[in-house]
Amino acid sequence: MKTITLILALILLTLFTIFTACSKQEEPKTVAEKKTPPIQAAEKAAAAANNHNGQTIYADNCASCHNSGVMKAPKIGDTQAWTGLIAEGSESLTAVAINGKEQMPPKGGNMLLSDAEVKAAVDYMIEQSR
Numbered sequence: 001m002k003t004i005t006l007i008l009a010l011i012l013l014t015l016f017t018i019f020t021a022c023s024k025q026e027e028p029k030t031v032a033e034k035k036t037p038p039i040q041a042a043e044k045a046a047a048a049a050n051n052h053n054g055q056t057i058y059a060d061n062c063a064s065c066h067n068s069g070v071m072k073a074p075k076i077g078d079t080q081a082w083t084g085l086i087a088e089g090s091e092s093l094t095a096v097a098i099n100g101k102e103q104m105p106p107k108g109g110n111m112l113l114s115d116a117e118v119k120a121a122v123d124y125m126i127e128q129s130r
Protein backbone atom coordinates (compact mmCIF):
# COMPACT_ATOMS: atom_id res chain seq x y z
CA MET A 1 0.00 0.00 0.00
CA LYS A 2 2.78 2.41 0.94
CA THR A 3 4.61 1.68 -2.31
CA ILE A 4 1.51 2.52 -4.37
CA THR A 5 1.14 5.84 -2.56
CA LEU A 6 4.80 6.57 -3.17
CA ILE A 7 4.47 5.72 -6.89
CA LEU A 8 1.35 7.84 -7.17
CA ALA A 9 3.13 10.73 -5.48
CA LEU A 10 6.05 10.33 -7.88
CA ILE A 11 3.74 10.31 -10.91
CA LEU A 12 1.97 13.42 -9.65
CA LEU A 13 5.31 15.12 -9.03
CA THR A 14 6.50 14.22 -12.55
CA LEU A 15 3.27 15.51 -14.12
CA PHE A 16 3.54 18.71 -12.09
CA THR A 17 7.14 19.21 -13.20
CA ILE A 18 6.25 18.65 -16.88
CA PHE A 19 3.30 21.01 -16.57
CA THR A 20 5.41 23.79 -15.02
CA ALA A 21 8.17 23.30 -17.59
CA CYS A 22 5.66 23.58 -20.42
CA SER A 23 3.97 26.69 -19.13
CA LYS A 24 7.38 28.29 -18.57
CA GLN A 25 8.33 27.65 -22.19
CA GLU A 26 5.15 29.25 -23.43
CA GLU A 27 5.71 32.48 -21.53
CA PRO A 28 8.10 34.23 -23.98
CA LYS A 29 5.89 33.13 -26.87
CA THR A 30 2.98 35.03 -25.34
CA VAL A 31 5.14 38.12 -24.84
CA ALA A 32 6.32 37.92 -28.46
CA GLU A 33 2.75 37.57 -29.67
CA LYS A 34 1.74 40.60 -27.63
CA LYS A 35 4.57 42.63 -29.20
CA THR A 36 3.80 41.66 -32.78
CA PRO A 37 0.84 43.94 -33.68
CA PRO A 38 2.57 47.27 -32.79
CA ILE A 39 5.72 46.16 -34.65
CA GLN A 40 3.64 45.25 -37.70
CA ALA A 41 1.88 48.61 -37.51
CA ALA A 42 5.22 50.43 -37.30
CA GLU A 43 6.56 48.50 -40.29
CA LYS A 44 3.42 49.31 -42.29
CA ALA A 45 3.73 52.98 -41.38
CA ALA A 46 7.40 52.98 -42.38
CA ALA A 47 6.57 51.35 -45.71
CA ALA A 48 3.79 53.87 -46.33
CA ALA A 49 6.10 56.76 -45.42
CA ASN A 50 8.79 55.40 -47.74
CA ASN A 51 6.21 55.09 -50.50
CA HIS A 52 5.09 58.67 -49.95
CA ASN A 53 8.74 59.77 -50.00
CA GLY A 54 9.28 57.93 -53.25
CA GLN A 55 6.38 59.80 -54.83
CA THR A 56 7.71 63.18 -53.65
CA ILE A 57 11.30 62.42 -54.64
CA TYR A 58 10.08 61.27 -58.06
CA ALA A 59 7.96 64.40 -58.55
CA ASP A 60 10.85 66.69 -57.61
CA ASN A 61 13.72 64.98 -59.42
CA CYS A 62 12.57 62.49 -62.02
CA ALA A 63 9.17 63.57 -63.35
CA SER A 64 10.66 66.19 -65.71
CA CYS A 65 11.91 63.39 -67.96
CA HIS A 66 9.96 60.32 -66.91
CA ASN A 67 6.46 61.85 -67.08
CA SER A 68 6.84 62.62 -70.78
CA GLY A 69 9.52 60.12 -71.77
CA VAL A 70 11.86 62.65 -73.38
CA MET A 71 15.17 61.37 -74.76
CA LYS A 72 13.76 57.83 -74.66
CA ALA A 73 13.40 57.89 -70.88
CA PRO A 74 11.09 55.01 -69.90
CA LYS A 75 7.80 56.79 -69.25
CA ILE A 76 6.18 56.16 -65.88
CA GLY A 77 3.03 54.04 -66.20
CA ASP A 78 4.11 52.70 -69.61
CA THR A 79 3.80 49.03 -68.69
CA GLN A 80 5.29 47.91 -72.01
CA ALA A 81 8.45 49.97 -71.51
CA TRP A 82 8.78 48.82 -67.92
CA THR A 83 8.14 45.06 -68.17
CA GLY A 84 11.73 44.35 -69.20
CA LEU A 85 13.16 46.85 -66.74
CA ILE A 86 11.16 45.49 -63.80
CA ALA A 87 12.49 42.03 -64.68
CA GLU A 88 16.01 43.37 -64.07
CA GLY A 89 15.01 44.03 -60.46
CA SER A 90 14.76 47.07 -58.23
CA GLU A 91 18.39 46.82 -57.04
CA SER A 92 19.81 46.80 -60.54
CA LEU A 93 17.59 49.70 -61.71
CA THR A 94 18.54 51.68 -58.62
CA ALA A 95 22.24 51.18 -59.41
CA VAL A 96 21.64 52.56 -62.93
CA ALA A 97 19.64 55.50 -61.53
CA ILE A 98 22.45 56.28 -59.07
CA ASN A 99 25.26 56.08 -61.63
CA GLY A 100 23.40 57.36 -64.68
CA LYS A 101 23.18 55.89 -68.18
CA GLU A 102 23.35 57.64 -71.57
CA GLN A 103 21.01 60.67 -71.26
CA MET A 104 19.95 59.65 -67.76
CA PRO A 105 22.00 61.83 -65.36
CA PRO A 106 23.31 60.25 -62.12
CA LYS A 107 20.60 60.56 -59.44
CA GLY A 108 18.49 62.44 -61.99
CA GLY A 109 20.97 65.31 -61.69
CA ASN A 110 20.41 65.87 -57.97
CA MET A 111 23.57 64.69 -56.22
CA LEU A 112 22.06 65.72 -52.86
CA LEU A 113 19.78 62.67 -53.02
CA SER A 114 20.91 59.73 -50.90
CA ASP A 115 21.06 56.27 -52.47
CA ALA A 116 18.05 55.29 -50.36
CA GLU A 117 16.06 58.24 -51.73
CA VAL A 118 16.90 57.26 -55.30
CA LYS A 119 15.78 53.71 -54.48
CA ALA A 120 12.48 55.02 -53.04
CA ALA A 121 11.87 56.94 -56.29
CA VAL A 122 12.75 53.88 -58.40
CA ASP A 123 10.43 51.68 -56.32
CA TYR A 124 7.68 54.26 -56.79
CA MET A 125 8.24 54.24 -60.58
CA ILE A 126 8.14 50.41 -60.62
CA GLU A 127 4.94 50.38 -58.57
CA GLN A 128 3.28 52.85 -60.96
CA SER A 129 4.43 51.00 -64.09
CA ARG A 130 3.40 47.36 -63.44
Ligand code: HEC
Pocket residue numbers: 057058061062063064065066070071072073074085092093094096097101102103104105107108109118121122
Ligand atom coordinates in the same frame (compact mmCIF):
# COMPACT_ATOMS: atom_id res chain seq x y z
C1 HEC B 1 17.22 64.56 -67.65
C2 HEC B 1 16.22 63.57 -67.79
C3 HEC B 1 16.09 62.51 -66.71
C4 HEC B 1 15.89 62.69 -65.38
C5 HEC B 1 15.76 64.00 -64.61
C6 HEC B 1 15.78 61.37 -64.78
N1 HEC B 1 15.93 60.41 -65.76
FE1 HEC B 1 15.85 58.39 -65.48
N2 HEC B 1 16.23 58.12 -67.47
C7 HEC B 1 16.39 59.12 -68.40
C8 HEC B 1 16.69 58.53 -69.69
C9 HEC B 1 16.93 59.27 -70.98
C10 HEC B 1 16.70 57.12 -69.49
C11 HEC B 1 16.98 56.05 -70.54
C12 HEC B 1 18.44 55.70 -70.45
C13 HEC B 1 18.82 54.70 -71.52
O1 HEC B 1 18.44 53.53 -71.38
O2 HEC B 1 19.49 55.10 -72.47
C14 HEC B 1 16.39 56.91 -68.09
C15 HEC B 1 16.32 55.66 -67.50
C16 HEC B 1 15.97 55.45 -66.18
C17 HEC B 1 15.79 54.13 -65.60
C18 HEC B 1 15.95 52.81 -66.31
C19 HEC B 1 17.37 52.39 -66.19
C20 HEC B 1 17.75 51.28 -67.11
O3 HEC B 1 18.28 50.27 -66.62
O4 HEC B 1 17.55 51.39 -68.33
C21 HEC B 1 15.49 54.34 -64.29
C22 HEC B 1 15.22 53.26 -63.24
C23 HEC B 1 15.48 55.75 -64.05
N3 HEC B 1 15.77 56.40 -65.23
C24 HEC B 1 15.24 56.32 -62.83
C25 HEC B 1 15.28 57.70 -62.60
C26 HEC B 1 15.09 58.28 -61.31
C27 HEC B 1 14.83 57.52 -60.02
C28 HEC B 1 15.17 59.63 -61.47
C29 HEC B 1 15.08 60.69 -60.42
C30 HEC B 1 15.89 60.55 -59.21
C31 HEC B 1 15.42 59.88 -62.88
N4 HEC B 1 15.47 58.68 -63.52
C32 HEC B 1 15.58 61.15 -63.45
C33 HEC B 1 16.30 60.46 -68.18
C34 HEC B 1 16.11 61.07 -66.95
